[in-house]
Amino acid sequence: MTVKAAFIGSGGIASHHMKQIKQNRGYSIVAACDIAEDRVQKFCQDFEIPRHYTDMNKMLENEQLDAVLVCTPNYAHAAPTIAALKAGIHVYCEKPMAMNVAEGRKMLKAAQDSKATLTIGHHQRFEPASQFLHKERLAGTFGDIYFARAVMHRRGFVPWWGAFHIKAKSGGGALIDIGCHIIDLTLWLMGSPNPVEVTGVATAKLATRTDGSRPNQNKEKAHEFDVDDFATAYVRMDNGASLAVECSWACNSAVGRLVELYGDEGGATIQPLTIYTQRHGQFVDIHPGKLPEVQPHGAATEHFRRVILGEAENLVKPEETLNVQKILDGIYKSTTTGKAVRIAD
Ligand SMILES: NC(=O)c1ccc[n+]([C@@H]2O[C@H](COP(=O)([O-])OP(=O)(O)OC[C@H]3O[C@@H](n4cnc5c(N)ncnc54)[C@H](O)[C@@H]3O)[C@@H](O)[C@H]2O)c1
Structure with missing residues (x-):
């Protein structure tokens, strides 16, 4: 079963994930968002993603997403992760979890208050x-x-x-x-x-x-x-x-x-x-x-898909990445x- 997802951040690691996701075919990537419009436009063209946004909240409102992959620089991990979890959307957030423990705690709390899953991109x-x-x-x-x-x-x-x-x-x-x-x-x-x-x-x-x-x-x-x-x-x-x-x-x-x-x-x-x-x-x-x-x-994003579908237990738990x-x-x-x-x- 495919998972309907979008990227937040469309730089280097997002492109790397997209290549794996294309091969594994488990996701339907319907949109991407980046504060740099030229970059997200090119990303969407390169990977045949239908819609692009420069405003994350608009994307979360307009698209009926199961999941987001947060691939922004570290300063922009916490805000989109928390917003998505509050909207009941599963989050794969790139490493490090956050800028610091204070942000990490807020992300963990948002995950605990949500039915959605938070995992961190510790692919190793x-x-x-x-x-x-x-x-x-x-x-x-x-x-x-x-x-x-x-x-x-x-x-x-x-x-x-x-x-x-x-x-x-x-x-x-x-x-x-x-x-x-x-x-x-x-x-x-x-x-x-x-x-x-x-x-x-x-x-x-x-x-x-x-x-x-x-x-x-x-x-x-x-x-x-x-x-x-x-x-x-x-x-x-x-x-x-x-x-x-x-x-x-x-x-x-x-x-x-x-x-x-x-x-x-x-x-x-x-x-x-x-x-x-x-x-x-x-x-x-x-x-x-x-x-x-x-x-x-590729194994990490595929695992995340299986977690969303209830087929696997989250291997990279936010409680652990907070440590x-x-x-x-x-x-x-x-x-x-x-x-x-x-x-x-
Ligand atoms: N797991 C890994 O192996 C791995 C490898 C590389 C990077 N990373 C992590 O991925 C993240 C991104 O790294 P990168 O190399 O792709 O960086 P990058 O600079 O290539 O890409 C980041 C993108 O995010 C966009 N962006 C910045 N602020 C934003 C915001 N508020 N909302 C939306 N988009 C925003 C930028 O315009 C840029 O296009 C970092 O946290 C990094 O630590 C993980």
Whole structure:
């Protein structure tokens, strides 16, 4: 059964989703809205979407929608999400959930007050390796997971398009942009414990350079850059577990993405996918065979469709992504105060 849906925001990620949706055929996309009319017009032409809007409220009024996909910059996640949920429309909102915890709480409340579902675009949970490790955790392979590492470094890839580098529109830099993904994935693989204390540093060391010494510099926009390009943190959980976080848009390291789980029965890395355990008094490393090829963004929107149709349970719950937001806020606050930050309920 198809779901009747519309896009809010018609930039890079909206186009990416649209390509997957066209292949999967589970949606009827009837409209799109963007504050930039030329952009939304082209988006609708490219993907044969019948109607375009520059006013989201008009679109919500005129179209009989089952769902919206919110693909706007971070500053414009909360308002359309809340408006749609109030109108009983299901929402797939891109990551990060919001600019900060205060906005995230309002989104969660709107979801709790609505019959409609809110999910957040943490597509990394839908990668086959993530799904495999999740099932292994549920099967008890790791026992009690008491530590994890969540790392997502880019050597030099600042998203210079759009508003990612401007704090007022993004809420932060590398940490909120890609750190949110790896924190979300790792927390979920840990069994979603609640964070209680954070200490961290978010800083900018390389992205503001315009001296030609590194690839990916942007002379025109570097002066606007007022967010972090690198962050580290240590997070304590309510179950006694801890989490180490590292992420960057630019750094002098070849380490890319890393999730490591440490449990009292077993551990794991996600890339290369390996389980570390013991059998018959011997250490054993398990390397699962070839996993299916899955496009995770396509899998995420397809899952959302099945949730709407009552065929699946929402995998990325807003309660969980609010915990991610608490960690992000905590790291930014800890950077400013130079102290550990207790995370309120
Ligand atoms: N899950 C992922 O892998 C992934 C990848 C890229 C981006 N994202 C997220 O998607 C969001 C958008 O990123 P992007 O790369 O597509 O950005 P983009 O700049 O390419 O596109 C954003 C679009 O939103 C429009 N817009 C801005 N404010 C609006 C408003 N109030 N109402 C309607 N439209 C508005 C802009 O005009 C633009 O066309 C960000 O939150 C980003 O974090 C997620």
